[in-house]
Amino acid sequence: MAQDNASITGFLEAPQRLGEWHRFRRVFFSRKIVLFGMIILIALVLTAIFANWLAPFDPYKPDMSSSLQQPNKTHLLGTDLFGRDTLSRLIYGSRTALAVGFISVGIASMIGISLGVLAGYFGGIINIIIMRAIDTLMPFPMIVLALLVAGLLGGGIHNVIVALSIATIPPYTRVTHGLALSIKENDYILAQRSMGSSHLRIMIRHVLPNAFPPIIVLITMMLGSLILAEAGLSFLGIGIEPPGAAWGAMVNDGYKYLQDNPVLSFAPGLAIMLVVFAFNMVGDGLRDALDPRLRGLL
Amino acid sequence: MTAFIIRRLLLGLVVLVLVTLLIFFAMRLLPGDPLLIYMAQKSQRLQDMPPQVIEQLRHEYGLDKPLPVQYAKWLSGVFRGDLGDSFFYRLSVVKLMRERFPVTAYLGILALIVTIIVGITSGMLAAVRRGKWVDNVVTPLTYIGVTIPVFWLGILMIYVFGLKLNLLPIAGFTSPFVDFGLSTKQLIMPVICESIFGVASNARQMRSSMLEVIRQDYIRTAWAKGLRERIVIFRHAFKNSLIPVITLIGMGVSFIFGGSVLVETVFAIPGIGRLLVSSIFNHDYLVVQGITLIIAIAVLLINLLVDLSYGWLDPRIRYG
Numbered sequence: 001m002a003q004d005n006a007s008i009t010g011f012l013e014a015p016q017r018l019g020e021w022h023r024f025r026r027v028f029f030s031r032k033i034v035l036f037g038m039i040i041l042i043a044l045v046l047t048a049i050f051a052n053w054l055a056p057f058d059p060y061k062p063d064m065s066s067s068l069q070q071p072n073k074t075h076l077l078g079t080d081l082f083g084r085d086t087l088s089r090l091i092y093g094s095r096t097a098l099a100v101g102f103i104s105v106g107i108a109s110m111i112g113i114s115l116g117v118l119a120g121y122f123g124g125i126i127n128i129i130i131m132r133a134i135d136t137l138m139p140f141p142m143i144v145l146a147l148l149v150a151g152l153l154g155g156g157i158h159n160v161i162v163a164l165s166i167a168t169i170p171p172y173t174r175v176t177h178g179l180a181l182s183i184k185e186n187d188y189i190l191a192q193r194s195m196g197s198s199h200l201r202i203m204i205r206h207v208l209p210n211a212f213p214p215i216i217v218l219i220t221m222m223l224g225s226l227i228l229a230e231a232g233l234s235f236l237g238i239g240i241e242p243p244g245a246a247w248g249a250m251v252n253d254g255y256k257y258l259q260d261n262p263v264l265s266f267a268p269g270l271a272i273m274l275v276v277f278a279f280n281m282v283g284d285g286l287r288d289a290l291d292p293r294l295r296g297l298l
Numbered sequence: 299m300t301a302f303i304i305r306r307l308l309l310g311l312v313v314l315v316l317v318t319l320l321i322f323f324a325m326r327l328l329p330g331d332p333l334l335i336y337m338a339q340k341s342q343r344l345q346d347m348p349p350q351v352i353e354q355l356r357h358e359y360g361l362d363k364p365l366p367v368q369y370a371k372w373l374s375g376v377f378r379g380d381l382g383d384s385f386f387y388r389l390s391v392v393k394l395m396r397e398r399f400p401v402t403a404y405l406g407i408l409a410l411i412v413t414i415i416v417g418i419t420s421g422m423l424a425a426v427r428r429g430k431w432v433d434n435v436v437t438p439l440t441y442i443g444v445t446i447p448v449f450w451l452g453i454l455m456i457y458v459f460g461l462k463l464n465l466l467p468i469a470g471f472t473s474p475f476v477d478f479g480l481s482t483k484q485l486i487m488p489v490i491c492e493s494i495f496g497v498a499s500n501a502r503q504m505r506s507s508m509l510e511v512i513r514q515d516y517i518r519t520a521w522a523k524g525l526r527e528r529i530v531i532f533r534h535a536f537k538n539s540l541i542p543v544i545t546l547i548g549m550g551v552s553f554i555f556g557g558s559v560l561v562e563t564v565f566a567i568p569g570i571g572r573l574l575v576s577s578i579f580n581h582d583y584l585v586v587q588g589i590t591l592i593i594a595i596a597v598l599l600i601n602l603l604v605d606l607s608y609g610w611l612d613p614r615i616r617y618g
Contacts (some may be wrong), residue, residue, distance in 0.1 A: 132312065132313065132316060133316070135313045136313055136320050137320075138597075139313070139317060139552070139593070139594035139595075139597040139598050139601075140552075140593065140594060140597075141552045141553065141556030141559075141593065141597075143556040143557075143560070144574070144590065144593060147559065147574070147575065147578060148324070148586065148590065151578035151579065152324070152325060152578065152581070224445070231447050231449075232447065232448075232449065232559075232560050235447075235449045235560065235563075236559070236560070236563060236575055248447070248449075251447070251449065251450055251453065255453055255564075258453065258456065258457055259461055262457050265450070265453050266454070266457075269447055269450030269453070269454070272447050272450065273442075273445050273446050273450070276445040276447075277441065277442075277445040280441070280445060281441075
């Protein structure tokens, strides 16, 4: 009998899960613009992975004989002061953008989400300490905080990642904290407690999965703003060291030759914009598909 | 209400003290001796410097005392309106800021006004004329507005309006009291850059919350009573759509300060954003501390105002 029950519930659950997935796909791909964003992201990831094959020239090797060329047949987007091919540097820059974006999001979300769950689940003194610490980070504009940390650590891509991770912890903590507060009031949490589950188990197995949809949307959106912030920092001269390629720094380098060779500045800026746009659109699509109530909140 | 304000102010004060601790200790714990960097920049012959001189300077700036003592000294100065002296400019930080803060504030306030007026109006129009040409223009523009890097937009505008069309000066700042015309011309592009993100996000938010509100029953009732569109939209729908937008405006101040760092760099505007960037590179601790403190206070105050305005917008909100 117990066996039967299990198979019946198993049978009843299966189509429903499938329905979820169908609904998700239908809503997610219903907007053309989300699809467009998805295509850009896939193209970006492929570009970053296959940069070695895609780039027509060595992005780092200076060649003074072809300094500051206008766009032509060999150098489709021209060359910079050191004669390096702009298109190749643009292609390699996608690695910087993606690496900084993904690693910082990974670090910040892990720390931020853990703190948020702890604060929301336990409440009391833990909640006060964590949330006041987060409040302390809130009044700083993200770029100012990142600038502060990165500037004082002394630039370099590792320090930019550290800086951006610290600067973006608060949103994760605040969102997760709010979710954990409401999730822990559910009866199934009480049931788990009464069955003797540890707090850690409940947090990982029950609170986190239920907080998952809004968090995944937040993560996608944060990827866009991180890439924007990384570009801002490298524009200000903090970030990857020369001869490395970062889009923000390329915009700044090209700025000096704006009059005669605007492509140098325009191309990397457009790349930043396209990528941020793609992340935002995919985030929008995920939000609509996973949790439409979040419209306007995230 | 008074109790709420007092509690919020107290909480703000606690956060502010934590902010000063964070700023002060983070800067001291990170590598780099400010005095050595300063010396290296000034003389570039650090090795020739007798150690006694360095020690004496260190003593002069109080850098030889234990950190908690330095912190206490700095904090008591803050309450007296003394933020210490800049190593680099050899000027008091307050004096440095007094020249530059009004520039950033003027630019920022203009950007905030543009953000509020243009953002809310365009979002409202897009919602009321959903699917019509206004909406079809506004909505794609908001997507661009939230994704465009501000420094790049600045450079783009400098190229088009400054270098090609020769319509606007490409950089610099003039006080509006000295030459209003030139000042305004110089500010057009920076204000657009600083407000673009806010305009776009406010418009987006306003559009979606307005669409939410005009679906409500009481709006249908208002239409059914035969009220004119202007009355329905402004009297009934407008105020009720504002709450999420006001929250965004609070965050907008933070974005504007953040943007000023980039915008002032692009347009060579002598404000605190640019000063912050150069002071970070110079490891000019007290200047960085002073500027970040001012920014944090401003953002905290605006957010307090935002919290208080909810009650005016929606009397159902009680401050419990």
